[in-house]
Amino acid sequence: MRPQPLNAEARARAVERFAQTTADEPLDVLVIGGGVVGAGAAFDAATRGLEVGLVEAEDFAQGTSSRSSGLVHGGLRYLQMLDFKLVHEALRERDLLLRRTAPHLVRALPFVFPFEKHVLERAFVGSGVSLYDALSLRGGAASRAVPFHRHLSRGGLRQRIPGLDGERFIGGLEYHDAQVDDARLVLTLARSAHCLGAHLSTGMEATEYLRDAAGRVIGAALRDRLTGEEHRVYARETITALGVWTTQAEERAGTESGLRVLASKGIHITVPKERIAASGRVGVISQTEKSVLFLIPLRDCWAIGTTDTSWQEAVDAPAPTAEDIDYVLEHANEVLGEDLTREDVWGTWAGLRPLVQPLRSAEGGSSKVSREHTVVELAPGLTGVAGGKLTTYRVMAEDVVDFALDGSFRDRPSLTAAMPLLGAQGYGEWVERAEEIARRYGWAPERVERLLERYGSLLGEVLALISADPGLGEPLSGAPRHLRAEIVYAAEAEAVGHLDDVLTRRTRLFQESADRGAGAVDEVLEILAARLGWDARRVQQEREHYLGLVRAQIAAESSDGDAEAARQVAQARGRIASVTNTTS
CATH class of the missing domain: 1.10.8 (Helicase, Ruva Protein; domain 3)
Structure with a gap:
């Protein structure tokens, strides 16, 4: 896969190809939605040798896919719901990202679960995390991408994270998951699809679906937000991956598939790195009455969240409120030795989780709604996918493409479980050169490490700019x-x-x-x-x-x-x- 830039020229070529499509010469697949699932579906379809178009009304990862916790994890909370299938699937995908498909973007991250009670919590949480570890095993311990969990004494916990309340907690448990820059993952998926020949365009809004005489969807009408021009883009199969916009897509299709998506708001705040003392990169997880609290180390700050509240406003404008921020601060201060205040808050973000609604009624909160994804035929020729989580994007993408292609193409298996994303191939060789790069450019090792985690083997292209x-x-x-x-x-x-x-x-x-x-x-x-x-x-x-x-x-x-x-x-x-x- 040779790197290709996504720039104005590439967009112009994509728009030109869209304009050339006809009912007799369509694209094989048109994907609407440039979040992690849409970009993943475009990449998946492209690995199958299909001609693919991907359109996004705004920017890649504009919505939920740049507003997550940035965690690649199985989801300990889903063990409490006895959702073993989802946890196993997510842990498999976590390890696949770490080992093969995106080792440059996804990093293992230890988390500490602090204990207040000597016996009960160690037994209960310890058994749960043991099951969590077991669900990630496939070829034995040697196949694990992260270490097994370990227990911490009171002294061990204080040494690991001095910033926690040393008087309240008597010890803890440390286990591993992983983290990622979610927006960069989406961008990398989009560029990977582009390198395989997919035609991509942001700023391209789908306004209606095209249908043949029998009523089958055969593409979409698009409005170019840059020029105002309208395009009729024909495709053998059309896929929508619109997250919390799914219900709007269903209404536009004029169908009653029964697929409804709830929007659940989760917010995060960031605070300066020095406000929470820790030994190395380690996060904290704690249960709240409504959700799970994460303290997640970033490069220069901590991200703290999240909430889980029903969102009834416009889905394109989620935002944190004073109550949301106070809630996160209150629960963070319950585990920290030194309280954080509003003055410590650097920034915030709010995202909407697309939760598949299994019933027509959507009363009450959203925390009990399943995160498992659903693929459905919205109309003949039009397939929708919704639900799921960041970690399982690849499975969602494979499932929706499989569903859409059934009957249209044969013997076109997905290759995404084996194909590294752009920047992953050769990443290890660049890691071995890290010291050399630091010396050559006079950079601190931390800067080179950060660049490698952003670009992987594409760092060579960035360094070429500096050489020039x-x-x-x-x-x-x-x-x-x-x-x-x-x-x-x-x-x-x-x-x-x-x-x-x-x-x-x-x-x-x-x-x-x-x-x-x-x-x-x-x-x-x-x-x-x-x-x-x-x-x-x-x-x-x-x-x-x-x-x-x-x-x-x-x-x-x-x-x-x-x-x-x-x-x-x-x-x-x-x-x-x-x-x-x-x-x-």
């Missing part, structure tokens, strides 16, 4: 953990359409820096303008839009309820349309 222009090897003055070359690479290879794409999903400065990325805006805009050909007017529009998003997020964080929080964010997000329309 050594100034790109310098860090951003307003965000020194990122190099100028990373912004150039995002502009030239990673499907950037807006400043928001870079600061929210390519770098995560919006969520993981104290100023929400505001200090880097002008420098990043200067680089993007030079590489993407933006004029002064476009630069000013992008600046105003992004800073408006920052202000809206901060306002939402002080709001009294979901309706007000959603209103703040929706108004700011709506301005992106004017930026697009006035510059096309």
Whole structure:
């Protein structure tokens, strides 16, 4: 799989191919939705040698797929629900990502479960985690991608995470799962599909489905948000992977399949790394009355979450409220030795889990609804997939493509369990060169490690930019953990359409820096303008839009309820349309 950039030229070629399709010369598969399942489905179909199109109305991972906890895990809470099948499947996928398909993106991460009671908790939690370990075994202990769990004494717990309440906890248990930058995983899936010949376009909105005389769906009408042009794109099979937008897709199809999706809101906050003392990279997990609390170590901060509340507002504008943040802080402070306050909060994000609703009625909370996914025929020629979780995206993608192709193509097995994603092939060789790279460029080992975890073997392309222009090897003055070359690479290879794409999903400065990325805006805009050909007017529009998003997020964080929080964010997000329309 040879790396190919996702840029304006690649998008133009995709749009040109869309315009060329006819009922007699269609694409094999058209995927609508650029989240982790949609990108995964496009990659899956492309590995089968099919001609694939993927369209996304906004940016890759714009919705739920960039707003998760960033964990690749089996889900200990699902053991309590006796959902052994889901846990086993997720653990299998976790180890596959760690060992074969995305070792550059997914990292093993130890978690500590602290105990308050000497015997009862050790017996109960210990037996559960033993089962968790056992469910991940396939070829014996040698096949495990992560270590077995271990118990910690009071002293061992204090040494491992000094920031926990040493008086409250008498010990703990340490086990392993994994973490990933969810938005980067989606982008890598999209680029991997593109490298196999898939035609990809962001900023392309599906407005209706095309049908033949018998009523079978044979593609979709698309509106190009950049130009306003309409395209009729024909495909033998059409797949929707729209998460919490699934019900809207079903209504547009004019069908009654019975597939309904609940939106459950989960929020996270970030706090400075130094506010929670820990020995190395280790997280904390604790049970709350409504959900599970995670303290997750990131590079420069901690992410803490999550909540699990029903969301009734517009699904494109989830936002945290003051009550959400207070809830997370309260439960974090129950396990920490030193309390966190609102002043410690750097950033926040809110995501909507797409939970398949098995009944017509959707009363009450959402925490008891299954996370297992569902694939359904929305209409002849139109297949929908919903539910699931980040960890099991590959299974969901394989299932929906299998379902869609049944009767259309034969002997086209999925290859995604064996095929590494872009950047994985040769990753180990680049890891062996880490010290050499650090010496050559005068970087700290931590910087090289971070770059390898973002790009894998694609780091060679980033370093080539620096070789051509050594100034790109310098860090951003307003965000020194990122190099100028990373912004150039995002502009030239990673499907950037807006400043928001870079600061929210390519770098995560919006969520993981104290100023929400505001200090880097002008420098990043200067680089993007030079590489993407933006004029002064476009630069000013992008600046105003992004800073408006920052202000809206901060306002939402002080709001009294979901309706007000959603209103703040929706108004700011709506301005992106004017930026697009006035510059096309």
